[in-house]
Amino acid sequence: MTASKNQHLAANPYRPWPTRITSIVDLTENEKLFELRIIDDEVRDTFRFDSGQFVEMSIFGVGEAPISISSAPSKRGFIELCVRKAGDVTGALHSKRCGDIIGIRGPFGRGFPIQEMKGHDVLLVAGGLGIAPLKSLINQIHDERHEFGKVTILYGARNPSEVLFRYQFDMWKHRDDFELILTVDEADDSWADEVGVVTKLFDKIEIDSARTYSAICGPPVMYRFVIDEMRKKGMDVDRIFVSFERRMKCGIGKCGHCGVGHQYTCIDGPVFSYWEAMNLQEAI
Ligand SMILES: Cc1cc2nc3c(=O)[nH]c(=O)nc-3n(C[C@H](O)[C@H](O)[C@H](O)COP(=O)(O)OP(=O)(O)OC[C@H]3O[C@@H](n4cnc5c(N)ncnc54)[C@H](O)[C@@H]3O)c2cc1C
Ligand code: FES
Structure with missing residues (x-):
């Protein structure tokens, strides 16, 4: 067996x-x-x-x-x-x-709702190290590309030397089945992509809000501004997913270190829909 x-x-x-x-x-x-x-x-x-x-x-x-x-x-x-x-x-x-x-x-934890996302367009927004969990999702979408509609990835870092996975993104920029836009807050001579905070990239993309799921991962300060842009594009709160980082110890809902509202990030998250986050009265 x-x-x-x-x-x-x-x-x-x-x-x-x-x-x-x-x-x-x-x-x-x-x-x-x-x-x-x-x-x-x-x-x-x-x-x-x-x-x-x-x-x-x-x-x-x-x-x-x-x-x-x-x-x-x-x-x-x-x-x-x-x-x-x-x-x-x-x-x-x-x-x-x-x-x-x-x-x-x-x-441990609850990941992104990949089965719900299948058959839809996907918008992924990452800031800094937030690309780490999103990279898993990006790779999964890449492996099962035919299961998804349009895929848009927006990624911002503070400066070119802090852009993670640059070698891979440089390859993906030339693919026509991913729309990938990179930006940095402060550019140098080596930088040929966008300059400015990641929310500025929303002017450059078209979203069909009725058929799009999105995921955001990055520094906490970024979430509110990115969600505002998504809401302006007409996205529903239950199709926007965020990943929370909290102090954790056990990882299995026993120690109580990672409480958020009445839930534990380690078992009920770290991925929550924005709808769930609002109901937890979590400050995004
Ligand atoms: C669900 C989850 C996923 C994570 N994924 C990644 C990842 O993919 N890559 C990665 O590099 N890091 C990730 N982190 C953050 C990582 O867990 C912390 O950086 C790590 O625990 C620090 O441990 P340390 O012993 O090296 O540093 P410590 O000596 O414990 O801490 C160093 C500094 O980091 C701060 N810190 C520690 N943990 C956190 C936290 N959870 N939130 C905010 N500040 C913290 C401390 O206050 C201190 O200032 C994740 C955290 C969570 C909760
Ligand atoms: S880390 Fe112990 S309850 Fe979440």
């Missing part, structure tokens, strides 16, 4: 499973992309996740940090994490090398 998906979580959700770092890409001065392979054969073969879910990544002897999965669910056997060096755990991860072992628990 074959084991069902994520059976390891039902057995013990607190147990970190060892993974081997199989590749490290320096994306910017402070962000690296890590590819991990789960060592246990059965856990690896049955590990399944949705775009927008996260894992608790652990460095043994240091601690744990919640990190979104950046790779597509279709990439089996490996997961990718795009990690900014922020403190103890992420700093310790940044000092690791290929072949080193780190732990993961998960996948």
